[in-house]
Every structure is written in C-alpha cells, then in structure tokens.
Amino acid sequence: MAQSPTMSPLSSSADWRDLYALTKPRVMTLVVFTALCGLLAAPGHMHPVLAFSSILAIALGGGASGALNQWYEAGIDAKMKRTQDRPLPAGRLDPRTALQFGVGLAAFSVFLMWFASNWHAALWLTASILFYVFIYTIWLKPRTPQNIVIGGAAGAFPPIIGWVAVTGTLDVYPVLMFLLVFMWTPPHFWALSLFVRMDYAAADIPMMPVVAGEGPTRKQILLYAILMALVALAPWALGYAGLIYGVVASVMSLIFVALSAHVGLRRTVTDDKMLPEKRLFAFSILYLFLVFGAIVADHWWKL
Amino acid sequence: MSVNPDDPQFDIVEYRKRQASRAKVMAALLAAFAVLFFFITIAKMQLYA
Missing domain, CATH: 1.10.357.140 (UbiA prenyltransferase)
Known part of the structure; x- marks a missing residue:
C-alpha cells in the first residue's frame, strides 16, 4: 500500500x-x-x-x-x-x-x-x-x-x-460504446497531464509527458483523437444508430480532431498558459456527454 | 492512525459532532436502502406474476 x-x-x-x-x-x-x-x-x-x-x-x-x-x-x-x-x-x-x-x-x-x-x-x-x-x-x-x-x-x-x-x-453496439470511451480516454487525460505534468513528475508517476516528453504526447493525442472519431462514426456506418447520432457524432468528432490537431501540432512556449490543452480537456467532457446523449436520443426518435 | 484524546489540540466537541453527523447519514442511508430493497422486491414480483 x-x-x-x-x-x-x-x-x-x-x-x-x-x-x-x-x-x-x-x-x-x-x-x-x-x-x-x-x-x-x-x-x-x-x-x-x-x-x-x-x-x-x-x-x-x-x-x-x-x-x-x-x-x-x-x-x-x-x-x-x-x-x-x-x-x-x-x-x-x-x-x-x-x-x-x-x-x-x-x-x-x-x-x-x-x-x-x-x-x-x-x-x-x-x-x-x-x-x-x-x-x-x-x-x-x-x-x-x-x-x-x-x-x-x-x-x-x-x-x-x-x-x-x-x-x-452482450451485443456489438455496447462494445462500440466501450471502444468510444476507451479511445476517448487517452486524449482526455493526456491533455490534462500536459498542463499538470509537474505534479505527476513530483509524484514519480510515469505519465506520457513525463516519460516520453511533450512532443510524442502531443502526436499521440492527435492519433487517438482520429481513431476515436472513426470509432464514434462506426455505429452510424454499421447501421446501429440513425441520422441524429450520425450528425451529432460527425460534428462533435470533427471539432474534437480539430482541437487535438491544434494541441498535437504546436509546442509549449515560455510562460505558456496551455490554453489549447485546457480547451481540449474541457471540450472532451462535453463531447462524451453530447455523443452519448445522441445515442439515447437516436434510440427514442429514429429518423 | 488513531485519535488521541490526551492531545492538547484534540477537540472532543468537534470530534463528537463529526461522529454524530456520520452516524446520522449512515442511519438515513440504511433506511433508504431498506426502502429500496422493498420496492425492488415488489417490482420483481410484478415481473414474475
């Protein structure tokens, strides 16, 4: 312990x-x-x-x-x-x-x-x-x-x-929901760990920015965001969800990937307030709420 | 880790207050769960009737 x-x-x-x-x-x-x-x-x-x-x-x-x-x-x-x-x-x-x-x-x-x-x-x-x-x-x-x-x-x-x-x-649809949260977690937590990495370093926790450095973490955030977007679209593409889910998932995933690209393609500068990382972290929470909300909405009002 | 009543900084009034608040919440939770288990049983009886 x-x-x-x-x-x-x-x-x-x-x-x-x-x-x-x-x-x-x-x-x-x-x-x-x-x-x-x-x-x-x-x-x-x-x-x-x-x-x-x-x-x-x-x-x-x-x-x-x-x-x-x-x-x-x-x-x-x-x-x-x-x-x-x-x-x-x-x-x-x-x-x-x-x-x-x-x-x-x-x-x-x-x-x-x-x-x-x-x-x-x-x-x-x-x-x-x-x-x-x-x-x-x-x-x-x-x-x-x-x-x-x-x-x-x-x-x-x-x-x-x-x-x-x-x-x-168990069915395929809940497994896709599982995969969505699974793929969402790395960009969500790594965005957080980028702006609190000194805390993790002090506690000797091998979080990605502490061990691999900032550059590889940023690249992996973008990579996982793209994979997450593909998983998010899968229920619609495979016919498990309808138009409501398809539209919400597409728009939200596009924004998520855009914010992740901003984080993934930049470098920290002196006195950096880490705003893109904080924005991605905040948006990732909203993303999960809206996309999962769309799953229910789509189930009740299939278009 | 244990509470030491001989410690000059130990506040017995505050200690009892916290203990009482915990006991009250625990009692309320146990009552709530007893009610919940009653309603679960009723709901299952309706399903299997």
Missing part, C-alpha cells in the same frame, strides 16, 4: 463528507451518465425501480473503485498539489476506514446489481471494479506511460454494464 510520509496527524474523526469525497463524485458523474445511456439505448423494457437500482449499483461500484484507488495512492496524492487536500493525504481519514469503506461499498454494489438486474451485469460490474483497482491502480499506473490507454478500459465498462442490466447479454 502506498502511504504518505507527509500525512498530518489526525485531529478529528472523519466527517461524512470525507467518505463522500473518497468516492470521487465528479468522475462518478461521467460513469453514471454513460451507464444510463447504455441502459436507455438497450432494446427491451426494464422496470423503472430496477433501472434506477442498477444505475445506483454502478454509481456505488464506481465510488468503491475511487475509494480503493485513493486508499492505495494516499502517498502519491500527498505529493501532488491537485490531490493533497483529499481526505487521506490531508489526514482527515485513516487508511483502515477508507479500505473498509471501499471493500464494503464494492461488495454491496455487486449484490445490489445482482438483486436488481441479473448475475451477468453483476459479473461485469465486479470485473470493472477489479480491473480499475488491480490492473490500473496497482499494476499499470506506477509502471508504464501507457497506463491511461489500458486503464481507460475500466472507465469504459459502464455503458456495457447498463446494456447488460437490461438485456442480460
């Missing part, structure tokens, strides 16, 4: 807000939204109470993954400006409570998923939690600059879980 050498002494018992912060609520928003879109785009009907419970289970599973990630990375978080005020490095929460909370929440989320939907979806949820904690957090993140690429799979599971909660089986 990575432990902080700079943890401040615990001055008081943890507040409930500290446990909430442990679940990484902002990351959970995206997880819940893509899972909801997978669920709503799936063929068939699901009772609203069961659908709500399934989405809640995915949110709790995401929260458990976040909690276990923060438990393991407390020492690393203490070294980075962006994360040093989290409950564990700040000393507001003790590691044992965080570990028990994470494991308990993970077990409960899987049980809730099985109870509300089916064992197949519960299995996918278990796989996504284990992948995030063991493959990404413990194995890849401290070892390889490709951590985000392979680890991105963990964040790409939710639409599959949402779909399987309704149908009980």
